[in-house]
Amino acid sequence: MSGRALLRAGLGLLAGTQVVPALWILLLPELFWKWPWVSHLPPYNEHLLRDFGGASAALAVVLCSAAAALERRLVITALVAYLVSSVAHLLFHAQHLEPLSAASGAGFMALLGVAVLLPAALLWLAAGGAALREPERPVRRPAP
Template sequence: MRWTIGRDGRDRRDGLVRAGLGVLAGTQLVLGLWVLLLPELFWKWPWVSHLPPYNEHLLRDFGGAGLALAVVLCAAVATMERRLVLTALVAYLASSVPHLVFHAGHLAPLSAASGAGFMALLGTAVVLPTVLLWLAASRGGAEAG
């Protein structure tokens, strides 16, 4: 059964899900383009440059993957089709959760303030899609049930 998340915009939750998806899509688009087109500039960012040696191929692949995720998120924003929204959010979490876990274990080179800021940023990249997933899934359950 096809179900769309509030095309008519009557449900405030639908607007929050759409806006949140837009934020995630925009973030992935900017990050993906930055890493794909300017990998050395991305590498010089203090939160990145403390990791193992620079690898242009790996960074460009990471940028391309970020753009691919942005495409899926943009499609979810445009259609607000329930399965696509849920899939896009789960895909985002499949990337952001291991990213957070990895960096949480590699904070030693950073100052306490920088590490805390970095963890807050990466934590937001897990909390926001989790909340959006809950909102989208609970809306679907109410409609379908």
């Protein structure tokens, strides 16, 4: 698989990891709240959940745009934005594992770790070139 194809597939996968929970949260926030990895941190706050769902949907838009365009600055920006979110998510949950069983906590940390390692690997690939498009430069015309 070429670097471009790998980046496009990775960006699409990351976008999917945002679209699914975003739709779930925006359409059924109470059902999302009942998920064991979420509900152990009460109280329920529909406003914050819907804000998080909207932010996840917005990040999915950026990731999808990067996957479609494969333009260097957009890809790097999308991956850095995803990394900022996923590192913050991992750090928070790493400090709040006590309500979970050992197996559930380990699984959750593994999942959140992949959410950091995958975009980091894709960022490394993108920074190395991966045959990404360079941004188009406007043509400067001499003044008449």
